[in-house]
Amino acid sequence: MATWNKYVSIGAPAMTGKGIGKAIKQAFIDNPKAIAILEDMQFPEIEWFTDNMFDRMIECGIAEQNATGVAAGLAAEGFVPVTYNFLFASMGRAYNQIRQSILVDRFNVKFLAREGIWGEVGVSHATIEGWGSLRNLPNMVLINPADSVEAEKATTAMMQYIGPCAVKMEMSPNPFTIFTDDYQFDIGKAYSLRDGKDATIIATGYMVTEAIKAVDILEKEGLDVGVLNMSTLKPLDEEAIIAAAARTGAIVTAENSSDINGLGDAVACCLCENLPTPLVKVGIEDEFGQSGLITSERDELMDHFALSADDIAVSVREVLKKKAKFAK
């Protein structure tokens, strides 16, 4: 079995939503200005909110552009609005309102956004391009936690930070529990789960779990592969990327979303400008999400989009061939 750095203790799968709900509840207790903006959807710990903070919830219905305007107005008056929805709706439909009414003035609005491919929600709700489309908007912070522990800490950090910020609630199988409770999350800081010598997998969100599985596969082949958890897509921890590339000379990126303008492109840009390094991207290649079956034996979409640990292992072998060629 692979060995891991401090604050890493691989455990049973757990829902990231649990950690997010716990942090949101505490943030609302601590900050009387926090206010929930509902868009005809659930909200983390909604039953607790209904019982205890009914006057701090505004239901805007299926009218996301309007809800965004409401959030901007409340933020202008000193409140801390928190929206929750599928990313295609809260941030896709309201893209222009987010740009014009929130980001230009850098209003303190928080977004909890569900995105990813998992199960039978279909092409409309299984969006994969939203995260990448947000990356080019100035003033926005984007966080995609890897497990339940990091999700709780990232949500707490989001609520402490003053400025627009989104935490992605990935639609995916439950990730492993990866971090110990004393792990310290910092917005904009990547964390090396394992340093490695031959190659580094830079993964985000659920794909950190698949990267961990891939390390075990590759270790049996005698390969020493590192894993860098890149939970903040923006601001990107370029120092950690460059350090990993300098150490191992081969990078594989892994994300459960479009590989256009997402983590893979961000890492590739950083390395091209600073330390050109052989790289292979694992992600969804220029197509829409769709429905797939999940059984106890297999997750059809993980196979269909080639996102599993086996696929990451294939990419590591491929990047090692590139590294050997690059060295000549």
Next chain:
Amino acid sequence: MSETIKCGSCGMLLYFGEEIKRRLYMRAIPDESAVLADYGNKCPRCGAALSTDSVKIEIKRRATHES
């Protein structure tokens, strides 16, 4: 170009976004001290006093081959 401001004591990110003095008109945030004032001049995580002397301000410019 982007600018980040971090607590000099614990490293918590306090600001990330456009370079504050870069915009010609309609500056929502006039200067770095206004960012710190929004936090009550106190880091919400470690409680350290915040001033433009106690934070790390970094303005990131385009990377070059030498960087």
